[in-house]
Amino acid sequence: MRHTIGKQTTIARRTELSGIGVHSGKPATITLVPAGNDHGIVFVRTDLEREVEIPARFDHVVATELCTVIGAAGASIATIEHLMAALRALSVDNVLVEIDGPEMPIVDGCSADFVAAIDDAGVVSLDASRKAVRVLRTVRVENGDAFAELLPYEGARYDVTIDFPTGLIGRQSYVLDLDADTFRDEIARARTFGFMKDVEKLWKMGFAMGSSLENSVAIGDDRVLNPEGLRWNDEFVRHKTLDAVGDLALAGMPFIGHFRSYKGGHKMNWLVLKALFADASNYEIVGETVRRAHSAGAVGVSVPALSPQKA
Structure with missing residues (x-):
């Protein structure tokens, strides 16, 4: 093919x-x-x-x-x-x-x-x-009930689910088949977010020093604090999908496959890329007219996400 x-x-x-x-x-x-x-x-x-x-x-x-x-x-x-x-x-x-x-x-x-x-x-x-990396085998990383995985798929699909213990977010899912127009219309304007109860702790750690209602969605005990509200009801999962597109771009080329995550984030996105490239049988590099070397198999690999938060 x-x-x-x-x-x-x-x-x-x-x-x-x-x-x-x-x-x-x-x-x-x-x-x-x-x-x-x-x-x-x-x-x-x-x-x-x-x-x-x-x-x-x-x-x-x-x-x-x-x-x-x-x-x-x-x-x-x-x-x-x-x-x-x-x-x-x-x-x-x-x-x-x-x-x-x-x-x-x-x-x-x-x-x-x-x-x-x-x-x-x-x-x-x-x-x-252009070159692209095609996923040939399912690769998965896990941390408790959280996971991220890459599966064979003819396209670039991002399938992201988040689950927060607050009614303001709760469980949200979003599926994106990536193209420029869809990204512009449905993902690009989804903002980063954070909880006001965490702000003081983050400041002590040296984070969020430039965070404001101008650049973040702030979540209080029972409401979104931004005067304009949300851009979408599910803006939170859309932003996590945006993050996944950016993190997986660190493959250094487009990927051909299906990315899925549950309670994921930057660390899990990075770890699943590491797991993909750790074994040459997981993927192949294709160019404009490069013939596939072998077909996608049913065998997968699963890797525990045990590395520390800082790489």
Whole structure:
């Protein structure tokens, strides 16, 4: 069977976006720069004495507590998942992301501003074939009753369920077959969220220093505190789906498969990618006209999610 996935892309011109980090509270500016064939998504810290490039791949993840952090050579960049989701959803394969600090700007807590910046810059095709990772066997990670798994599937499906012990959220599920228009309309504007009862604890840990009603959905004891309310009744699970798109983009290429999670998050998303790539029989890399090496089998693997929160 032959699988056509098209040519690699980049953005047509440089574009810039500024804001504050939701956890650090510090200002940050990013510049998206066009890049050539097989460059991938690479971040570079421009504020350091020596610029450090950090590829946006699962093997460069250094922390997954409340956000996804990548690092290399002693430098790191936090909260990359919302930009990564926008790049993956809009099928942008190659970009250099220049950033002048250790955390991405949160803007309004979702991917909408990143989508707008990419749309404004434009997306252009390159001459090299895009590559994708096709899931051949079910791979699953577990932690108590929580799990994340990747299954064989001809497409890119995200199937996310959350379950919080509060009537304001409760159990919510969302299924997304990823394409640019659906992401723009149904996912990109879903904001990050948090519980007011946790704020003081997070501040003591150095998190949420830049969080506000301008960039997060704040959940009180019995109501959503944002004056405008929710953008959707199920905005919470839509945001978790957005996070999953961004975290799985750390495969370094699109994936062909079905992602499912229950009570998941950044850590579980990262661990299931690690489990996928840990065994070459779990997947194959396909290009524009690459013939499948073997068919998807029924055998699966299950890996306990026992690694610590910080990678």
